[in-house]
Amino acid sequence: MAKTGTTGDKIFRTVLLIAVSIIPLIVAAIIYMMVQNSLPTLQRFGVGFLTGREWIPAQETFGALPFIYGTIVSSVIALIISVPLSLGIAIFLVEQAPKNLAKPISFMVELLAAIPSVVYGLWGIFVLAPFVRDYLGAFLQKYLGFLPLFQGRLTGIGMLTGGIILALMIIPILTAVVRDVLEVVPVTQREAALALGATKWETTKVVLGNAASGIAGAVVLGLGRAIGETMAVTMVIGNSPQISASVFEPAYTIASVLAANFADATEKIYLSALIEMGLVLFFVTFAVNALAKLLIIGVSRRNGVAKA
Amino acid sequence: MTYRISELRQTMRSKISVSNLNFYYGKTQALQDISMEIPEREVVAFIGPSGCGKSTFLRTLNRMNDTIAGTRVEGKVTIDEQNIYASGTDVVSLRRKIGMVFQKSNPFPKSIFENVAYGIRINGIHKNKADLHERVEKALRDAALWDEVKDRLNASAFGLSGGQQQRLCIARALAVQPQVILMDEPASALDPIATQKIEELVVDLKKDYTIVIVTHNMQQASRVSDKTAFFMLGKLVEFNPTQKVFQNPDERLTEDYITGRFG
Ligand SMILES: Nc1ncnc2c1ncn2[C@@H]1O[C@H](COP(=O)(O)OP(=O)(O)OP(=O)(O)O)[C@@H](O)[C@H]1O
Ligand SMILES: [Mg+2]
Numbered sequence: 001m002a003k004t005g006t007t008g009d010k011i012f013r014t015v016l017l018i019a020v021s022i023i024p025l026i027v028a029a030i031i032y033m034m035v036q037n038s039l040p041t042l043q044r045f046g047v048g049f050l051t052g053r054e055w056i057p058a059q060e061t062f063g064a065l066p067f068i069y070g071t072i073v074s075s076v077i078a079l080i081i082s083v084p085l086s087l088g089i090a091i092f093l094v095e096q097a098p099k100n101l102a103k104p105i106s107f108m109v110e111l112l113a114a115i116p117s118v119v120y121g122l123w124g125i126f127v128l129a130p131f132v133r134d135y136l137g138a139f140l141q142k143y144l145g146f147l148p149l150f151q152g153r154l155t156g157i158g159m160l161t162g163g164i165i166l167a168l169m170i171i172p173i174l175t176a177v178v179r180d181v182l183e184v185v186p187v188t189q190r191e192a193a194l195a196l197g198a199t200k201w202e203t204t205k206v207v208l209g210n211a212a213s214g215i216a217g218a219v220v221l222g223l224g225r226a227i228g229e230t231m232a233v234t235m236v237i238g239n240s241p242q243i244s245a246s247v248f249e250p251a252y253t254i255a256s257v258l259a260a261n262f263a264d265a266t267e268k269i270y271l272s273a274l275i276e277m278g279l280v281l282f283f284v285t286f287a288v289n290a291l292a293k294l295l296i297i298g299v300s301r302r303n304g305v306a307k308a
Numbered sequence: 309m310t311y312r313i314s315e316l317r318q319t320m321r322s323k324i325s326v327s328n329l330n331f332y333y334g335k336t337q338a339l340q341d342i343s344m345e346i347p348e349r350e351v352v353a354f355i356g357p358s359g360c361g362k363s364t365f366l367r368t369l370n371r372m373n374d375t376i377a378g379t380r381v382e383g384k385v386t387i388d389e390q391n392i393y394a395s396g397t398d399v400v401s402l403r404r405k406i407g408m409v410f411q412k413s414n415p416f417p418k419s420i421f422e423n424v425a426y427g428i429r430i431n432g433i434h435k436n437k438a439d440l441h442e443r444v445e446k447a448l449r450d451a452a453l454w455d456e457v458k459d460r461l462n463a464s465a466f467g468l469s470g471g472q473q474q475r476l477c478i479a480r481a482l483a484v485q486p487q488v489i490l491m492d493e494p495a496s497a498l499d500p501i502a503t504q505k506i507e508e509l510v511v512d513l514k515k516d517y518t519i520v521i522v523t524h525n526m527q528q529a530s531r532v533s534d535k536t537a538f539f540m541l542g543k544l545v546e547f548n549p550t551q552k553v554f555q556n557p558d559e560r561l562t563e564d565y566i567t568g569r570f571g
Contacts, residue, residue: 099377188414191372192477196427196484197404210417 030282038276040269049276055241055257057265062273064280066241070159070251071284074237075226077163077247078170083219085167086174087208093175094182095204106179113172121235124165129156129236132164137248152246155238160247162237166229170222177221181214182207220289227285230255254281323348323488323518324369329383331361331368331542333376338364340542342383346535351514353529353550354522356539357565362522365539366490369520370406371399387488404431407481407517411493413473415465415480420457423465423476424448427484443483451479452509471502478509489513491521495528507532526566530554538562 035042041049041062052063089109093102133156140150185207193206208215230253238250239260254277265271324346331339338361346352354362367373368385371392385392392402404427415423424444427433434440444461448454453475457468465476474494481489491510495503503525510519510532523529529536529550536553538546538561546553546562557563 186414188410188412189416191375191408191410192414192416192480193426194375195370195372195403195406195408196480197400197431198427199400199430202430206416 031279034275034279034282038272038279040272041276042272044269049273050280053243057261057267057270057273060267060269062269064254064277066243067252067254067257067277068280068284069243070162070237070241071227071253071255071281073247074159074162074166074233074251074253075223077160078166078226079219079223081164081167082171082174082222086171086178086218086222087215089171089175090178090182091204091208093179095200095207106176109172109175109179112168113176117169117229117231118235120165120169121232124161124232124236128164129161132156132158132161136160141248148245149247152244152248154248155250157236157238157250158246158248159237159244159251162233162251162253163247165232165236166226169229169232170225173225174218174222177218178211178215181211181218184214185210220293223288224285227281227288228255230259234259254278254284321348322346323387324520325384325386325389326369327384327386329365329368329381329385331364331373331382332380333364334378338542339368342544344537344544344547346518346520348518349514349516350534351510351519351521351532353533353536354520354539355524355526355529355536355565356545358524360539361542362539363492366492366520366522369488369490370403370408371397372403372408374399404484405487407484407486407489409474409477409481409489409491409494411496413470413477413497415468415473415476418465419462420465420468420476421461424479424483427480431484433484447479447483448476450482450513451475452505452512453479469502471498471505474498474502474506475509478506482513486517488518488520491519493522493524496524503528526554538565540565 045052045062049062050064050068052061053065054061054063055066089105093106097105133154137150137154137156137160141154144150189206189210190203193203198206233253234256237253237256239252239256240250241252241257242249244251258274258278258281261270262274265274322345324344326342326344326346329339329342330337342365354366356362364373368381369387369392373379373381381393387402387406391397416426418426421444424447425440428440428443434443445454445458448457453472456472457463457476460467465473468476474497478489478494495506498506507528510521513519514534521529521532533550535547536550537544538553538557538559540561546557546559548558552558553562554566557566563569
């Protein structure tokens with residue numbers, strides 16, 4: 001009997017080991033595939049691929065910088081909008097709202113997360129873009145138009161609209177994760193603050209301090225989504241590979257250019273350029289995550305929390 | 309003219325006065341018709357079987373139960389003759405006046421110094437940085453923790469032992485200069501030595517504070533308190549000088565509980 005027991009353990013362990021080793025295998029396989037297929041452009045352009053500002057497939061000129069720029073800027077816009085909003089909603093749900101209000105709102109937030117990307121895109125084209133053109137953009141131009149950020153032609157299609165769409169798409173996940181993080185902060189932390197004469201807002205700050213690393217984690221998750229999001233952004237960002245100081249100008253993201261051009265890319269070098277772009281996306285995501293991890297470690301250190 | 313201690317006590321005024329207090333969690337009544345006078349600068353112990361309402365009662369004294377949805381209070385609790393449940397009561401400043409120490413130590417995820425400084429900061433008690441440091445030091449000294457932490461004030465509070473963390477929480481409560489300190493089984497998670505330290509501290513703090521302490525430990529109640537209240541099933545069964553409660557209680561129920569015949 002004891003023998004079957006150990007055999008069972010061995011089998012169990014082997015199965016787990018296989019399951020675990022699948023992860024590095026997949027990572028290795030993806031990197032290998034992408035490097036292998038992007039060898040033509042890797043060899044031909046080297047680092048120039050990353051710094052090049054021109055993208056003219058017909059002339060076999062491939063510079064990825066506008067796409068990297070578009071991806072980063074649209075994601076940052078998305079975070080600037082979504083992080084405060086999500087924090088506010090989550091704080092309201094956990095710290096303020098009575099249960100019979102928190103429940104339906106929570107449900108709606110989760111419902112928003114389930115809407116397909118393409119639907120957001122359609123809504124972006126027909127509602128958001130005109131709104132940005134006629135109201136938001138016009139407003140920004142009128143009062144902040146002296147900034148290069150808000151100059152140029154207002155079409156409603158461009159970086160700002162892309163960023164806003166991204167923000168709307170990551171708000172549900174951000175809100176849901178932050179809400180969960182706030183909910184697990186022990187009641188005793190709130191009571192400790194209250195017992196010292198803390199106001200509601202001061203107590204909330206204590207709760208946020210407790211949840212700091214979790215919130216940072218949520219932001220990373222949102223950023224990861226924003227960077228990788230494809231469909232809706234493709235529909236509203238204008239898909240023009242340029243680097244412009246104005247958020248009203250059209251732009252292009254890495255994920256969008258991949259999705260929009262893969263079918264047309266028949267020449268080997270074009271295909272290679274697109275796959276290298278995928279490789280860049282992979283590493284940008286990787287770098288963002290690493291940066292965020294460092295941030296989280298920093299925050300927890302400062303708070304004296306031992307866990308990383 | 310000289311007074312005997314007991315005579316002096318007679319003249320002491322009530323710090324907290326509770327009359328006909330009922331408390332409800334939703335539809336279930338957790339406290340029934342409780343009346344009690346808690347004298348200034350004394351230690352009052354609450355004892356009674358689990359679930360009898362000791363914590364609930366303690367938390368009605370600083371309105372901490374307000375944070376639980378669906379709770380309801382009837383009756384009157386006055387502190388310094390002010391009804392704390394009167395409409396218009398400033399709960400924030402009330403709570404600053406009534407410190408609280410919890411069963412499980414609950415330091416903030418901050419440094420030792422910042423834990424103690426927190427209440428001083430949010431209430432804007434300090435005049436300047438030096439004053440802040442002085443107040444933190446004094447609170448830590450009063451909580452008998454200063455010598456153990458003076459060299460690591462900027463280290464995380466979580467690095468302290470359980471007993472030290474609990475004394476840190478006491479220091480944090482003392483730092484805002486409360487008048488009353490409510491303690492809910494403050495030593496129940498601690499070893500005998502750490503428990504003894506907390507007990508000595510309680511006796512020591514009596515000079516300046518009115519203290520209410522919930523405990524399951526009969527010896528602890530008899531060691532630290534001047535008066536003892538025995539609760540059962542949400543009712544106050546007996547409230548008398550501690551010596552009397554433990555040697556010659558008025559109520560049969562009290563005697564049964566103290567001698568371990570039930571609960
Ligand atoms: N948040 C709550 N919601 C509903 N009922 C509660 C709540 N907290 C306590 N009760 C109930 O109120 C009664 C008194 O509980 P309380 O915690 O005051 O007892 P206690 O004397 O402190 O017990 P213990 O010695 O175990 O800490 C119990 O029946 C308990 O189940
Ligand atoms: Mg209790």
